[in-house]
Amino acid sequence: MIIQCSKLLVLLLITQFSFAAFKTTVLTRNKEMDLVKKEVVFKDIDNLGKLEDKSFKIVRAKSEKPIILSELNDDLEKMRAASVYFHLKKAKKYFLDVVKSKYVSELGQITIRLGITNQFNSIGHFAHDNLAPEYNNALSIPPGEGRARFGIDPWQHEIWFRPAKEVNLPSEGLKNDFEQTAALFSEFRTQSRFANFQRFVADLFLLSGDELVDSGLSILGSTAIIEASFIAMKHIYGLLQGKSYLLDTSFIPEIVYHEFAHIALSDKLTLSHSSPVNEGMADFFAASIANSSTLADKVKDYAKRVREKDAFREQTYQSGFESNAYANIDFVLGVLWQVRELDEQKSHSYIYNIRNNLTSSSNIRGDLVKSILKECRRSCKSPLSGRIKLLNAYHEMGL
Numbered sequence: 001m002i003i004q005c006s007k008l009l010v011l012l013l014i015t016q017f018s019f020a021a022f023k024t025t026v027l028t029r030n031k032e033m034d035l036v037k038k039e040v041v042f043k044d045i046d047n048l049g050k051l052e053d054k055s056f057k058i059v060r061a062k063s064e065k066p067i068i069l070s071e072l073n074d075d076l077e078k079m080r081a082a083s084v085y086f087h088l089k090k091a092k093k094y095f096l097d098v099v100k101s102k103y104v105s106e107l108g109q110i111t112i113r114l115g116i117t118n119q120f121n122s123i124g125h126f127a128h129d130n131l132a133p134e135y136n137n138a139l140s141i142p143p144g145e146g147r148a149r150f151g152i153d154p155w156q157h158e159i160w161f162r163p164a165k166e167v168n169l170p171s172e173g174l175k176n177d178f179e180q181t182a183a184l185f186s187e188f189r190t191q192s193r194f195a196n197f198q199r200f201v202a203d204l205f206l207l208s209g210d211e212l213v214d215s216g217l218s219i220l221g222s223t224a225i226i227e228a229s230f231i232a233m234k235h236i237y238g239l240l241q242g243k244s245y246l247l248d249t250s251f252i253p254e255i256v257y258h259e260f261a262h263i264a265l266s267d268k269l270t271l272s273h274s275s276p277v278n279e280g281m282a283d284f285f286a287a288s289i290a291n292s293s294t295l296a297d298k299v300k301d302y303a304k305r306v307r308e309k310d311a312f313r314e315q316t317y318q319s320g321f322e323s324n325a326y327a328n329i330d331f332v333l334g335v336l337w338q339v340r341e342l343d344e345q346k347s348h349s350y351i352y353n354i355r356n357n358l359t360s361s362s363n364i365r366g367d368l369v370k371s372i373l374k375e376c377r378r379s380c381k382s383p384l385s386g387r388i389k390l391l392n393a394y395h396e397m398g399l
Contacts, residue, residue: 021041021042021043021047022041022042022045022046022047022048022049022069022070023039023040023041023042024039024040024042024049024069024078024079024082025037025038025039025040025075025078025079025082026038026040026079026082026083026086026087027079027083027251027253028083028086028087028253029253029290029292033290033292033294033297033298034298035251035252035253035298035299035301035302037079040082040086042082042085042086044089048068048069048070048071049068049069049070049082050066050067050068050069051066051067051068051069051081051082051085052066052109053109054109055088055089055092055107055109055110056085056088056089056109056110056111056112057109057110057111057112058081058084058085058112058114059111059112059113059114060113060114060115061113061114061115061116061117061118062113062116062118062126064111067081067114069081069082080114080250080251081114083250083251083253083256084112084114084161084250084256085112087253087256087257088110088112088159088256088260090257090289091256091257091260091261091264091289092104092260094285094288094289094348095260095261095264095285098288098348098349099264099285099348099349099352100349101264101352103264103267104264107157107263108156108157109156110156110157110158110159110263111155111156111157111158111159112158112159112161113158113159113160113161114161114250115161115162115163116160116161116162116163117133117134117135117162117163118131118133118134119131119132119134120139120141120160122142122144122272123144123147123152124147124150124152125144125146125152125155134162135162135163135164135165135167136162136164136165136167136245136246136247136248136249137162137247137249138159138160138161138162138249138250138255138256138258138259139159139160139259140157140158140159140160140259140260140262140263140266140271141155141157141158141159141160141271142157142266142270142271142272143155143156143157157263157266159259159260159263161249161250162249164246164247164248164249164302165246166244166245166246166304167244167245167246168243168244244304244305245304245305245306246302246303246304246305247302247303247304247306248302248303251299251302252296252299252302252303253290254286254287254289254290254292254295254296255286255296257285257286257289257290258282258283258285258286258295259282261281261282261284261285261286261289262278262282264285265278265281265282265285265352265355267355268355268356268358268359269281269355269358269359269360270359270360272360273360273361274324274327275324275327275360275361275362276321276322276323276324276326276327276329276331276332276364277332277358277360277362277363277364277367277368278327278360279327279328279332280330280331280332280333280335280336280364280368281332281336281351281355281358283295283309283330283332283333283336284332284333284336284337284340284351285348285351285352287309287311287333287337288340288347288348293310293311293312293337294308294309294310294311295308295309295310295330295333296308296309297310309329309330309333310330310333310334311330311333311334311336311337312334312337313330313331313334315329315330315331315334315397316397316398317331317364317365317397317398317399318398321364322363322364322365331364331397332364332368334397335364335368335369335372335394335397335399336351336372338390338393338394339351339372339390341393342380342386342389342390343380343381343386346379346380346381349379350375350376350379353375353378353379354368354371354372354374354375357370357371357374357375358371364399365399369394369399372390373387373390373391376390
């Protein structure tokens with residue numbers, strides 16, 4: 001009896017030692033949505049701070065060994081790893097407790113890679129080290145079968161956080177960035193050209209002499225102003241935005257939520273395709289987890305030349321928003337946020353359910369809006385009134 005009690009006591013001591021709580025510091029949001037340091041206690045890992053549990057394993061770059069917080073000498077890197085783990089736990093808890101996702105409850109362990117610069121290869125997992133390294137972003141990785149004969153093991157879901165690096169944008173990079181912004185002006189430019197042409201044709205039949213000359217000069221002048229403004233926009237844009245870019249994704253909570261949301265949606269929306277609907281859905285859940293209508297706001301210490309996303313940004317639908325070049329604008333977030341305005345409590349499962357009627361190739365104006373209205377029949381407290389309110393909101397957005 002004494003021997004059995006002694007064995008039990010030893011077992012309890014070992015268990016207590018192995019799974020004692022670990023206290024550390026993370027970067028998170030306060031009530032004012034400022035990024036602040038906060039002391040937390042992790043109860044699901046051992047007393048050495050080994051960042052591995054049944055849901056997540058945090059590793060460095062291509063390593064498979066979990067990071068042990070107590071072994072890190074760099075306080076910044078310790079806080080980085082702890083912060084990512086902290087926010088991933090929060091994101092998964094949201095999908096389990098609030099959304100009640102069966103798919104998320106069945107997910108296996110997700111490997112989280114910090115500071116990885118390799119490109120992703122769907123066959124070989126990690127692209128060759130000689131290829132151009134990548135910085136300033138994060139991405140969610142789908143499972144892969146690997147290639148046994150080449151020594152490439154299969155892998156499950158992963159999230160990669162690139163290291164931050166201040167980059168002086170080359171002229172071509174600035175050009176591409178400008179073209180995305182300038183497209184917002186293109187529709188007005190095209191409409192102005194067409195209107196001026198119609199006016200010129202009409203004046204040919206209605207006016208003559210000096211009146212026709214004056215009208216022609218007026219049309220020519222307005223057209224020249226619009227064209228000159230468009231040409232000058234590139235130079236003004238570059239001056240206003242600056243030419244250095246940096247984004248430390250692992251320190252911005254909403255980016256962590258966004259990447260986990262991609263995995264939570266991946267039973268219907270594939271991870272290999274970045275589209276406005278895909279990104280907007282992930283944005284909605286990132287904002288819902290953060291309980292904020294804005295994403296990546298107040299991040300000047302961790303980002304340069306990055307604009308926050310805002311669900312209430314005043315924007316009017318343009319056909320260009322359907323292209324993948326606009327995958328990261330916040331228009332779709334605004335479309336989905338209208339459901340939250342209608343019924344915040346039900347919006348979480350409501351929006352999660354509409355993924356059943358979407359694919360990664362779905363468009364905004366047709367597929368997304370149709371799916372939202374269809375789900376309202378099932379989920380809205382008052383289906384008719386709810387759909388009318390949504391239709392009115394979408395009409396104001398130009399949909």
